[in-house]
Amino acid sequence: MERLSFKEVWCADFEFGADDGERPVVRCLVATEVRTGRTIRQWLDRVPVPAAAPFNTGPDALFVSFFASAEMGCFRVLDWLMPAHVLDLYAEFKWLSCGRDGFPGKPCLLYALDHFGLPSMDATDKTDMRNLALRGGPYTADEQAAILDYCESDVVALVALLSKMLPHVDMPRAILRGRFVKAVAEMEYNGIPIDVPILARLDEHWESLQLDMVRAVDADYGVYDGIHFRTERFARWLARRHIPWPRLISGDLELTDEVFKEMVVSYPALAPLVQLRQMMDILRLADLPVGRDGRNRCLLSPFGTITGRCAPSTSGFIFGRAAWMRSLIRPEEGQALAYIDWSSQEYGIGAVLSGDPEMIADYERGDPYLGFAKRIGMVPQEGTKHTHRPERDVVKQLILGTQYGMGEQSLAVRFNKPVVYARDLLRLHRQTYRKFWEWSDAAVNLALFTGRLWTRFGWQVWTKADPNPRSLANFPCQANGAEMLRLAAVNVVNSGTMLNTTIHDALLIEAPARDIDAAIAIAQDGMGRASEAVLSGLRLHTDTKIVVAPNRYRDDRGAEFFDEMVRRLDARTAARPRRTVIYW
Numbered sequence: 001m002e003r004l005s006f007k008e009v010w011c012a013d014f015e016f017g018a019d020d021g022e023r024p025v026v027r028c029l030v031a032t033e034v035r036t037g038r039t040i041r042q043w044l045d046r047v048p049v050p051a052a053a054p055f056n057t058g059p060d061a062l063f064v065s066f067f068a069s070a071e072m073g074c075f076r077v078l079d080w081l082m083p084a085h086v087l088d089l090y091a092e093f094k095w096l097s098c099g100r101d102g103f104p105g106k107p108c109l110l111y112a113l114d115h116f117g118l119p120s121m122d123a124t125d126k127t128d129m130r131n132l133a134l135r136g137g138p139y140t141a142d143e144q145a146a147i148l149d150y151c152e153s154d155v156v157a158l159v160a161l162l163s164k165m166l167p168h169v170d171m172p173r174a175i176l177r178g179r180f181v182k183a184v185a186e187m188e189y190n191g192i193p194i195d196v197p198i199l200a201r202l203d204e205h206w207e208s209l210q211l212d213m214v215r216a217v218d219a220d221y222g223v224y225d226g227i228h229f230r231t232e233r234f235a236r237w238l239a240r241r242h243i244p245w246p247r248l249i250s251g252d253l254e255l256t257d258e259v260f261k262e263m264v265v266s267y268p269a270l271a272p273l274v275q276l277r278q279m280m281d282i283l284r285l286a287d288l289p290v291g292r293d294g295r296n297r298c299l300l301s302p303f304g305t306i307t308g309r310c311a312p313s314t315s316g317f318i319f320g321r322a323a324w325m326r327s328l329i330r331p332e333e334g335q336a337l338a339y340i341d342w343s344s345q346e347y348g349i350g351a352v353l354s355g356d357p358e359m360i361a362d363y364e365r366g367d368p369y370l371g372f373a374k375r376i377g378m379v380p381q382e383g384t385k386h387t388h389r390p391e392r393d394v395v396k397q398l399i400l401g402t403q404y405g406m407g408e409q410s411l412a413v414r415f416n417k418p419v420v421y422a423r424d425l426l427r428l429h430r431q432t433y434r435k436f437w438e439w440s441d442a443a444v445n446l447a448l449f450t451g452r453l454w455t456r457f458g459w460q461v462w463t464k465a466d467p468n469p470r471s472l473a474n475f476p477c478q479a480n481g482a483e484m485l486r487l488a489a490v491n492v493v494n495s496g497t498m499l500n501t502t503i504h505d506a507l508l509i510e511a512p513a514r515d516i517d518a519a520i521a522i523a524q525d526g527m528g529r530a531s532e533a534v535l536s537g538l539r540l541h542t543d544t545k546i547v548v549a550p551n552r553y554r555d556d557r558g559a560e561f562f563d564e565m566v567r568r569l570d571a572r573t574a575a576r577p578r579r580t581v582i583y584w
Contacts, residue, residue, distance in 0.1 A: 003166055003167075003171065004062060004166070004171075006060060006061055006062040006085070007056075007060040007061060008033055008035075008055075008056045008060065008061040008062070009033065009034045009035065009061070009062045009064060009162075010031050010032070010033055010034075010055050010056070010057075010061060010062070010063055010064065011031065011032050011034055011064045011065065011155050011158040011159045011162060012029065012030065012031035012032075012055075012063060012064070012065055012071060012155065012158075013029075013030055013031075013065060013066075013071070013151050013154045013155050013158065014026055014027075014028070014029050014070070014071055014074040014151070015027040015028050015130075015133040015147055015150070015151045016070075016073075016074055016133065017133055017134040017135070017136050018134075019291075020289035020290075020316075021191075021288075021289035021290045021291035021292075021295070021296065021297050021298075022291045022292065022297065023073075023076075023077050023188075023189060023291070023297070024070075024073055024074055024077055025045065025077075025136070026044045026045065026074045026077060026078060027043070027044065027045045027133050027137075027139075027147055028041070028042060028043045028044055028045065028144070028147055028148050028151055029041075029042045029044060029054075029074075029151070030042075030148060030151040030152040030154075030155045031054070031055050031155065032155050032156070032159055033055070034064075034159050034162065039152070039155075040054050040055060041148050041151075041152060042054060043144055043148065044078070045137055045139070046137055046138065049078055050080075051079075051080075052080055052081060053075070053080045053081070053083075057080075057081060057082070057083040057084060058084055059084045059085070061083065061084070061085070062083075062085050062086075062087055063083035063085065063086050063087070064086075064087045064089065064158065064162055065086075065087075065088065065089070065158065066088070066089045066090045066109045066112070066154075066158060066161070067088065067090040067109075068086050068087075068088035068090065068091070068178065068181045069088075069181040069182075069184040069185050069188070069300070069302055070185075072086070072181055072182050072184070072185030073185040073188055073189060075185070076185050076186065076189045077189065082182050082185075085175055085178060086175070086178030086179070086181060086182060087162075087169070087171075087174055087175065087178055088174075088177065088178055088181050089112065089158070089161055089162065089165060090107070090109075090112075090303070091174070091177045091178075091181065091302065091303045092165060092168075092169050092174050092177075093107050093112045093115075093165065094106075094107060094303045095170075095174075095177075095303075095458075095459065095460060096165075096168055097115075097462075098306060098308075098459075098460060098461050098462060099306055099452075099461035099462040099463065099464060100462045100464070101464045101465055105304065105305075105306075105311075106301065106304055106311070109154065109157065109158075109161075110123060110126070112161060112165075113157055113160075113161060116161065116164040116165070118157065118160050118161060118164065119157075120157055121150075121153055121154075121157075126150075129146065129147065129150035130150075132146070132147060133147050133150075170458055173457055173458035176457060177303070177486070179490045180302060180486040180489060180490055181302055182490075182493070183486075183489040183490050183492075183493040183499065184300050184302045184310070184489075186493045186499060187300060187489070187499055187500060187501050187502070188297055188298075188299070188300055190295070190498055190499065190500050190510070191291065191293070191295030191296055191297040191500065192295060192296040192297075192318055192319075192329055192500050192501060192508065193294060193295055193329065193330060193331050193332055193335070193337070193500075193510070194288070194290050194294055194295065194296050194318065194328050194329060194330065195328050195329075195330040195552060196290060196294045198328065198566065199285060199286070199288070199290065199328055200286075201569060201573070202285050202565070202566075202569060203284060203285040203286045205569055205572060205573070206282075206284060206285055208572065209565060209568060209569060209572070210227060210279060210280060211227065212568045212572070213276060213279060213564070213565060213568070214226075214227060214276065214280070216564065216568070217272045217273065217275075217276045218273075218276070220272070221233075221234075221237055221273055222237065223237055223273070227280060229277065229280070231252070231253060231255065234253065234255075235253060238253075241269075243263075243267055243416075244413055244416075245259075245263070246259050246262075246263075246413070257277075257278075260274045260277065261274070262414070263413075265397060265414060266397075266413065266414045266415065266416050267416070271557065272561060275322060275323070275324050275557075275558055275561040276561075278321075278322035278324075279322065279324070279561075279565075282322075287315065288315075288316070288318065288321070288325075288328075289316050294332070296316075296317070296318045298312050298313050298316030298317050299312060299313065299316070300312045300317075300501070300502075301313075305482075306461055306471075306475070306479075307459070307461075307475060307478040307479040307481075307482045308455075308459040308479055308482040308483070308486075309478075309482045309485070309504070310502060317501075319501065319503045322558060323555040323557035323558030323561075324555070324557075324558030324559070324561040324562040324565070325558070325562075326553050326554075326555040326558065327552050327553060327554060327555070327558065327559060327562035327563075328552070328553075329547075329552060329553035330547075330549070330550070330551070330552040330553065331510065331513075331547060331548065331549040331551075332549060333549050333550070334512060334513055334549060335510060335511070335512060335513060335549050336510070336511060336512070336513040336516035336546060336547060336548040336549065337500070337508060337509070337510050337546070337547045337553065338508070338509050338510075338511075338516055338519065338520045338523070338544055338545070338546050338547075339503075339506055339507075339508050339544070339545040339547075339553070340506060340507050340508075340509065340520065340523055340524060340527065340542050340543070340544045340545075341503075341505050341506030341507075341542065341543055342484075342505050342506070342527065342531065342540045342541070342542055342543075343540065343541040343542060343543050344363065344368050344369075344540075344541075345481050345484070345505040345540060346400070346403050346477040346478070346481055346505075347359070347363060347368050347399060347403070348363050348368075348531070348535065348538065348540045349476075349477045349480050349481055349484075349534070349535065350403060350436055350439075350440070350476075350477050351363050351368075351436065352535040352536060352538050353439065353456075353476060353477075353480065353535070354433075354435050354436040354438070354439035354440070355435055355439070356433050356434070356435035356436040356439070357435070358375070358432060358433055359433050359435075359436055360538075362375070366541070367385060367392075368399070369385075369392050369395045369396040369399060370383070370384070370385055370388070370392050370395075372395050372399065372429070372432065372433075373388070373391050373392055373395045375432050376428045376432065378391050378394075378395065379391050379392070394415060394425075397411070397414050397415065398411065398422075398425050398426070398429060399429070401414060402426070402429060403474065403477055404470070404474050405469070405470025405471065405473045405474050406470075408422040408423045408426055409422075411425070411426065440473050440476075441473075443472065443473065443475070443476050444469050444472045444473050447461075447463050447467065447472045447475075448463065448467065448469075448472075451463050453472060453475050453476065453479075455476070455479045455480045455482075455483050456480055456483060456534050457483045457487075457534070459479050459482070459483060461475055461479070480534055481505055483534055484530045484531055484533075484534045484535075484540075485502050485504075485505065485507075485530070487529075487530035487533055487534070488507060488523075488526050488527040488529075488530035488531075489502055489507065491525075491526030491527070491529055491530060492507060492509065492522070492523050492526045492527075495522045495523075495526060497509055497511070497519050497522050497523055497526075498510045498511060498519075499523075507523055507527065509523050513548050513549065516546060516548070520544055520546070524542050524544070527540075527542055528540070528542075
């Protein structure tokens, strides 16, 4: 522990329960100061709760836990001041193992202990005790003691794990990552406001609405047989429209959600069918976790992806669901929401990190896609995105595709053009942005020769035995974008602005309607400072979408589908005959 400059180092663990969509209900806390061995055991369920944590959480102390966003969530519901410094051994174990062969994407405490050769509780016993904590009280004295003992066993293991991991931890950057888990706890506490009445109505009539929407949407496609999607009918529909579709090695159509999402970019006529398929995959809308306060909450799983982004459950997170479901997001009376995202974030990151002067110039002019289109003569110098939208859209797909490592074959499908067309555009992109491509190619070579890549703030990925060069080329922009988003979230939470969630390259904030403009200005400044920190002083542009009650959030990709569903719901409920009640 001599590497730690803190006066006190506390390893701690909470036990808690939480119903879907609800904030946690804390059962107990156990904390041990690693140098002195002093241990605090405190029962916190259905008893008077202390006004502050029973140990030092100030600037001279370090708080250590595994998956610390959960512990910080307990601090938040107990209304305790969060620790000044947090070390999350989950985040650091993920950092140590990120991308390595044989390591899980979301390692648990048992896995980390086993990796370092440390003893742990039997998995079955651990599950039984965790279920007891989740069950809820009242608890007997023996049950309380058993839960506290179980909690203490995790703390004992945590102390041992800290000793093993400490030589490998990049401490300054680890503490920076610890700031983000506090912001995650704040987001999970706040949740996202949902229009519960319309959600309940939709769920009540879900099966009949599915049939209604199949009849309405499939009239243009003819690919459904009742509620069943028929591949052979879809193949005929594609053939009639001469749409090339990705196929498996077997020759069958590849029908994953990802393929449909990719293809709808090039073929917008597919959009209603994509929305319908997503609707038909949902058994019950009520499965969306919404608390009694009408807010969607789920585990945001910080650092859950290779690039270090959050990885919330796609079924539990409203922004992970179909685009039309986002219309269920609705601020409460008197409140407003603002969705703030960086404009062309990955483009800006690639431009600055590569030092490509042409890319930087095109970004600073405000529309990098149009800038490239003008450089290659696709759009005249006086052209705008309104006068030349199709050309700009092609260039946007090209630039985003190159940042994801797409080759000429994939781009040709996306453009619905011959391969030679895509090949020519790729050639022009390489010629125009030479320094970017030199940097991108060098990053892949560095990863292949050294075995890893890393970001400005130290997040890293290790190369596998059989690395994917496209994933490696994509990592610098994506992972530095994740660093930027984490910094922005910390800045916004520290400003006192209500942060509901992060979404890839965006923040969702909330404020009273009268204060939303001021809140947006604060959030934009926090995002600007974050981009400056990652990009050596360049402040990326942001775009903002404001939703003031009683309006609802609108995603253009699914808004019309949602409106049609609600229209049919209203028609169905209005036509329902009223029951006659006879009193005898």
